Amino acid sequence: MFLRPLARSPWCIHRLPNPLPLSMYATRTISTRPINNISKSTPPFPTIQTCPSPSCTCAPMPAMPEGLPIDHSKSLNGTMAPYAEQVLICTGKDDWESKIEDENSGDNLAADIKELMGRGGVFSDPYHNVSIINTSFPSSPSPRPEIQSTSAYLVPSFKYIPFLPRVSFDSVQALVKGHLLPTKLHPAHDNLSPIHKDRLLRSEDQGRLLYGVRDVRDILVLVCGHGGRDMRCGVLGPVLRGEFERQLEGADVQILKWPVSINDENNRSLLGNEERQDVAKKVSARVGLISHIGGHKFAGNVILYIPPGTKTADGKLNELAGCGIWYGRVEPRHVEGIVRETVLGGRVIEDLFRGGIRQGGEILRL
Known part of the structure; x- marks a missing residue:
């Protein structure tokens, strides 16, 4: 069993001065309210206004817990x-x-x-x-x-x-x-x-x-499913995870569920990932549930991390490669459009967009 030392144990002050006094730091509150003072300009990435309607039957939208509605009244842009x-x-x-x-x-x-x-x-x-x-x-x-x-x-x-x-x-x-x-x-x-x-x-x-x-080579699809924090995400998260897996597989994206394995005998090559991509020449993705990220009232909350070098369905460089894109109020009916437009097409869906981040730390807004 791992035992974590107390905050005053020697490891945390070895050759280091004591932590800076808290009085030196400004108190900061992070809010999920929209940022309204961002100037309107052309986004630094391709966009479409709304999510396309599904072309086939998708999972039904589950009922939300009583007294915990989803907020459809506020703009999502800037709530990340x-x-x-x-x-x-x-x-x-x-x-x-x-x-x-x-x-x-x-x-x-x-x-x-x-x-x-x-x-x-x-x-x-x-x-x-x-x-x-x-x-x-x-x-x-x-x-x-x-x-x-x-x-x-x-x-x-x-x-x-x-x-x-x-x-x-x-x-x-x-x-x-x-x-x-x-x-x-x-x-x-x-x-x-x-x-x-x-x-x-x-x-x-x-x-x-x-x-x-x-380096991470797989697309990461993260769906808030933290029922221990808020049952809106607890109810909707697993449904969205299943729908993303189904739609990605239907788009010929390989879904990886097994642990990443490291092979020391072959120069520490990454198995279950790069080798399979080289053989199958497929885009691969991992879809997982995640804990609280803020904004349960905007369930379903989804983050898409698209690795550098990712190609679009037509073989061109995905313009969102190296970015993390946050979506809110995602329903099962949106998943096919998100896969087609964002994951495979490199376009942000404006109506669902909460914010984003580019490799290097640049924050993305509309």
Whole structure:
């Protein structure tokens, strides 16, 4: 069993000064209300106004729980809270506690990362928002079965971390310091001492301590299904997951459900992914349920991460390659159109668009 040390344990202050006082940071509230002061201009990506009607029968829209309607009155554009990176933790489960850091009595990767990066943590930075969510994707098998390990996707960096051993905090610190911290600090930190700045900056050397890190080649379709937080997503999420899998398969996209496996004997090549794509020459996708991302009143909430280099159905570069696209109020009748227009066509559906992010951190709005 992994035992996480207390916040004052020596690991978190080894060769580092104490965390900066909270008084140095501005208090910030993230809201899912639309941002109305964004100027209207031509979007930096192709769009269509509405989602095309389905060409065949789709799953029915389930009834929402009593007293929990879906909000159709507000504009969706700008309701995605900005972030620099999103950590998708592979749990192999379809639902979680209301606060994911409470899973397994607090012994989990989300709690570990938040202990380091959250308010008062040794790497806390209110100007660098990292979103941490659980997913239903399974973790890669540990190369040492006796050691419990967790896997995670990092997007929009499009990196896969197959092994984060649950035996010490070293791997968590390497993940945060080597992959999640910024490479450049916000100007608000200009007056910090050099040692404080160094603590809050990414270290590539730390990132190299993690074994088997790979680029993500599969399209990731993430559907909020966090019933432990809000039953609107708990009811609608599994229905949308099934419909996305059905429509993607119908569009000749290979659905991957097995864990990503790392083969050390073949130069650490990624199995179940690149090899299958080379042989079958197919686009591949993973469809999973995720925990709370904000805006349950806009269920169904869907995020599409389209890896760099992804091609459209006609063989051209997908103009959304390297982007994460957030949709809200998605119903089963929308799924075929989302697959055809966004996943395979590279076009954003304006009526469903909550926001987006490009590889490198640029936030996308209409």
